[in-house]
Amino acid sequence: MKYVDEYRDAELGQALAAEILATVDPDHHYKIMEVCGGHTHSIYKYGIDDLLPSNVELVHGPGCPVCVIPMGRVDDGIAVARQPGVIFTCFGDMLRVPGSRETFLDAKASGADIRMVYSPLDALRIAKANPDREVVFFAIGFETTAPSTALTLKRAKAEGVSNFSCICNHVTIVPPLRALLESPDLRLDGFVGPGHVSTVVGARPLEFIPAQYGRPVVVSGFEPLDILQSIHMILRQLAEGRCEVENQYARVVPYEGNLKALEVMAEVFALRPHFEWRGLGFISQSALRLSNAYADFDAELRYEVPGVRVADPKACQCGEVLKGVIKPWECKVFGTACTPEHAIGTCMVSPEGACAAYYNYGRFAREKAVV
């Protein structure tokens, strides 16, 4: 397929792998974090790990929007979904994320009207088609998906769709990255930077990483050649003693971001003082709520939600996996009590989650090029 196959060319991949091999210092063990769940997924799907030298280790970061939703928020969503007359909508990935007692899929099986949508606009369409029902959209995602939620709410307001509301779980990428970098047990050499998020916010907000923490960042696309090239760029910065933000994904990411999208987000959302992240705990100013101008569409105000903080299961080490402190298989319950069929932690639920990716694809990715 045109515009896609070009970025999956196996010969170019081999050539890049050879360049990477020539760039690394054989005596150094490199740890590079890919921030986005989308990168993690591509790495496993295409077997990119196989093409890297054995002393280049990829650590899976916190950028999977499903993985970071805490159980309490799922419980809140289910409580709203069970209200009489409510049609509850969310993305397919969310359906199997465990709350403290059940998943959305379980709630659906026991009678809640829960529907999967591909876009918030689909949820608005359902609201317009069912004027006698209340339609609630469970919004998740980083700055990547926040603009589409914002535009949907703007349209709902303009068209006066009063039976539509939104539980806003949108989060922002910089605060958790900062929290990671502050963490004393973290040892990383560089970052494969978020691609889709940067199409919205630009590459500039990542400048603090080299400036304050001395780690190179390369904003990367999601095709296998993109990721290999970004890893090469990080390794080259390290080899040449440089430390800066580079933009591998310039075909999509403008350095200053998408000003229109940022404008819409500023109108519809406001920063929450703090938000709980699965495994990472509370991080201040890390998430968005609906702004006062859009309070009428805020399902958290429209419905009574339990709003109870539910502690992560004790055995679950999602937090350490998200921080890259441990590998998925090092978690106490990985592959035994926690599997994709019966997930304890969210990292196992989403196919982009580090644990699910490792469980599905990682077991036989053991043959590696040795320096």
Added chain:
Amino acid sequence: MAESVPVSDREQRILGIIETTRAKRPRFKDPAITMAHGAGGKATQTLIEGLFVPAFASDALSELGDAGQVEVEGVELALTTDAFVVKPIRFPGGSIGELAVNGTVNDLAMAGARPVGLSVSLILEEGLSSDDLRAEVEAIARAARDAGVQIVAGDTKVVERGHADQMYISTTGIGHRDPRARLSPTALAPGDRLIVSGTIGDHGTAIMLARGELGLDADIESDTRSLWPAVDALLDAAGPHLHCLRDATRGGVASVLNELARASHVAMIVREAAFPVSPVVVGASELLGIEPIYVANEGKLVASVAAEAAEDALAALRSVPGCEQAAEFGEVRTDPPGMVLVETAFGGRRVMDQLVGDPLPRIC
């Protein structure tokens, strides 16, 4: 420069635990039925192997073939049944009636049985228009004629409006087992070549687009058809070297390969780039973030053939109308048993696992 890196003991042990768990017969412990149980992936497998098979305890059933084998006074028969709840009932390339005939005919064909007779049960929703019913009855008759099978029995039930969605169909089929080969899901042997009879993912993509929920529009038709002519050609060309056939319906080719690898305790290595996929399916899958190997087919089979007969089998298959794009995509190995490994088009390797649940219910 590729060489195995020693994996730590603990990682090795944990990987071992996962393999053992996967190989065990699953137990059905879920508190209620969710849509995942009907999706053809892991949850369906748990339901079948954890509840149905132990409860019914019959040898024919525990083989987990597409059709059960029965012998009546020396005559070898195959028996199968299938229910159809597809939504919408009409879609580009076919309809529920046509699907109901071909689905059951194909399950018989996969057991190496020539379809002989079908029964048809209809569950109709109050208010269904007679024109819709007539169109489906005609579709059933036409598909049966095309497949050379007779409709010999039937039943009709009507339920209140809202208690079914337009119409559901259940068909049962009986077939005569062909003496040219002994096909079984447990008969795959290391060295076998794996063949698929044409482009994959057409049916699932057609249904997805026909629902109109995605706002995508493209020219793709369901591949629903009787696979008996393809099976007949394979039996002619490969005879006893043909070891196993399976039609890749719900869960797609990936689910079928996993089921067979488990049933025969063999490994498979498949080449991602070797699967024939139509450009529309590639495009739609790309947009939706799904992989064509997990998308349903209604007229495609996967064959495991001994290496010496693989070339003839492939040539024979390609001469059958609808199977022109048949391709060899992999081979059966010994190790690691029960696993399907993929060589990605990009040059890496990964495990091709079963889906836990299908994001797309009611495709057949």
